[in-house]
Amino acid sequence: MRKSLLAFGLLALLSSKAFSADYLIDTSGAHASINFKIQHLGYSWLTGRFNTFDGKFSYDPAKPEASIINININTDSIDSNHAERDKHLRGEDFLYVKKYPEAKFVSTKVENLGGERLKIFGDLSLHGITKPVIIMAEKIGEGKDPWGGYRAGFSGTTRIAMADYGIMTNLGPASTHVELMLNIEGVKQ
Numbered sequence: 001m002r003k004s005l006l007a008f009g010l011l012a013l014l015s016s017k018a019f020s021a022d023y024l025i026d027t028s029g030a031h032a033s034i035n036f037k038i039q040h041l042g043y044s045w046l047t048g049r050f051n052t053f054d055g056k057f058s059y060d061p062a063k064p065e066a067s068i069i070n071i072n073i074n075t076d077s078i079d080s081n082h083a084e085r086d087k088h089l090r091g092e093d094f095l096y097v098k099k100y101p102e103a104k105f106v107s108t109k110v111e112n113l114g115g116e117r118l119k120i121f122g123d124l125s126l127h128g129i130t131k132p133v134i135i136m137a138e139k140i141g142e143g144k145d146p147w148g149g150y151r152a153g154f155s156g157t158t159r160i161a162m163a164d165y166g167i168m169t170n171l172g173p174a175s176t177h178v179e180l181m182l183n184i185e186g187v188k189q
Contacts, residue, residue: 010046020060023152023186027054027073031153031185034073042174046078055105057158057186059152061142064118069107071182075100075126100127108132116140120156127165135182150188157181 025032034053040046055071076097090097105162107122115137124133137156145151159179162169 008117020058020066021150021152022058022189023056024189025053025055026035026151026185026187027052031151033181033183035181036178037181038171038178039174042170046080047084048145050074050077051079052077055184056189057184059186061139063139064112064139065110066119067110067118068119069105069120069122071105071184073101073105089186094167096127103127105133105135112142118156119155124158124160126160127167128152129165131160131164133160137182145187151185152184152188153185155181155183 003137032053034047035047035049037045052074053072055069057069058066059067059171070114075095076090078086078095080086080089082106089095103124103126105122105124107120109121110186111121113119118137118139120135120137120183121133122133123130135158137154140153140155142152143150157179159177161177
């Protein structure tokens, strides 16, 4: 009887992982993007993206709150469509990529908000500082692809204060926060 209870308990602990699937973010096919925007002096929006990143996630549509997400971003890959500005963004005033070549997001909790909406809590490490962030996300869809694989895709947004990550360059009162937009498509492993 004791062995049966122990086996049942172990099965219950593993069951949430047993039904979830692991996905690799499809960056090689350019089916994922990490974009940003920040107000330029309060007059317009400056937009850009990070061209090089990777990651993975675990997802079960029957239990989305058990999801786990990990994303690594090469900060040197920042691209605002302006070479001189990108050089400045890579420097000590902003990302300081020589000292901090990578940013990282690791989820800590996921709330199912109903429908396809999720609230993803996690830690964002940027510029040598790790702070909690919340990503408001939505499942876009999932299913078989034409090449015999299975995919799931999500979109999410968050907003961070540059000062929270030790980036103190003053661009004016309208330019203190950066909005991040993530479009993630994963291939089931």
